[in-house]
Amino acid sequence: MIFSCRHESEFIEDIAKKISVKLCQTYTVVHDELIGINLRLEELYSKIDIGEDDVRIIGTCGMGGIGKTTLARIAYTQMSPHFEGKTFLADVRGVSDKCGLVSLQKQLLSQILLDECFNFFNVHEGSAIISHRLSHKKVLIVLDDVDNIQHLKCLVGKRDWFGLGSRIIVTTRDEHLLRSYRVDDVYKPTTLNPDDALRLFNWKAFDSDSTPKDDFIELSEHVLQYASGLPLALEVLGSFLCGRDGAQWRSAIKRLKQNSNKEILDRLRISFDALEECEKNIFLDIACFFNGEEKDFIMKVLDGCEFFPHIGINVLIKKSLIKVDEHKRLWMHSLIQEMGRKIVREKSVDEPGKRCRLWEEKDVHHVLTKNTVSHLTKITY
Known part of the structure; x- marks a missing residue:
């Protein structure tokens, strides 16, 4: 036929x-x-x-x-x-x-x-x-x-x-x-929406996607806010908290606010380590000072620092470290921002005045009252 x-x-x-x-x-x-x-x-x-x-x-x-x-x-x-x-x-x-x-x-x-x-x-x-x-x-x-x-x-x-x-x-x-x-x-896969993020976290923390016990609902919300829809963070933190009691959860969440999870930030840092020096400076400035600010304003500031922002910002966008929203503002994921700020803190853990950038009020107050600020330090508050 x-x-x-x-x-x-x-x-x-x-x-x-x-x-x-x-x-x-x-x-x-x-x-x-x-x-x-x-x-x-x-x-x-x-x-x-x-x-x-x-x-x-x-x-x-x-x-x-x-x-x-x-x-x-x-x-x-x-x-x-x-x-x-x-x-x-x-x-x-x-x-x-x-x-x-x-x-x-x-x-x-x-x-x-x-x-x-x-x-x-x-x-x-x-x-x-x-x-x-x-x-x-x-x-x-x-x-x-x-x-x-x-x-x-x-x-x-x-x-x-x-x-x-x-x-x-x-x-x-x-x-x-x-x-x-x-x-x-x-x-380009995106971060998880709030419902899927909650379900994934629950699977890792409680071996179920159902709503956790009342004692853990508010605690879970703190973790979800920290992870901001990133699957890696939800899996790492959910697995870490699995089987632990409420007191241990509260302690771990309080610690996260001061010392972010090393496994998560180390994975994110791979992208930073691959950057050229100018791009690293642009990235750290955005992480410390400019996250959420208008792109044109950031470009003018960085251009004044001779960081070549026209190419540098494009590199950061293409490497998935920052993005531009519909209002022409530059944004980076909260965990990427935290990774950048941790890099700055690690330069001098005990003496803020030896760091290249300062953005927290307590650190600015410390270096000004103690007169320990370096001539290379950028400050905003």
Whole structure:
């Protein structure tokens, strides 16, 4: 039986493909602790569109702890049956720094071409092998936590390195990296809304998404305000408080106001440490003085400090450290702001006058009355 010069089997194959794609896109996550993930998956799948036969590179970017890796791993698990080969390269930034790109190229090839051994010793040879061996293979590749364009050039190169229908997902904190590589589309997950944030925290703290006991409702609100919808913070704090009594909760919350959670801030600090010196200064000024102020005003102040704010602020935006709202004001997440302020405090824990920036009234009063302020210290109050 022939339909418009095509054999019946070809139509059946097309129909089966479309059905499998729909099943992938409507499959819901059953893990109760992954609150709010289904909407994110739906939005990401609309960009991936595995029903098309092109080769597509999709980036997902956002601040540390927003859930990029979790989202990519679930998408990878769900989509894997639709591809001939697959690989999830976790922590590309860290592995590349420790072991080099050649080790990542070998991992990519070994996971897609199972039971084969690859012996090469430089990235150019590795790139040539990837492009030759995978050019006719429909593959799914996830590159997690990329921070250098060389990672992309050496691991996924050009689209013709892979067979039709292949999909490549890249997670990063740096949107500019994705744009400069000319990815097909970018997905930016947002922080959790208040309802999902409460449900996620409850799962971690009480092993249930139901409303906690009366004694813990107000205490939970303090933690939720501190986390500001960041999944990492909700999971870390919920797990830490799980099984502890009310007195211990109150003590932990009081401590948070003075000493923020190290695990959370260390994860966020990765983005700061990768900045150039001018961008670090701009970031610290915004964290200490200007969060929520009008962009034009901040630009004028920073320009007077010769911090080159036109490029510097754009870098911070693209690295998911700040954003501009509809009123042209610059904002950073409260935990990112706290991370910046902690960096300043760490310069001199006991003597505020030796810090590069002062913003709290008690510290300003101390250095002025004790006459300990450094000529390099910026002060506002």
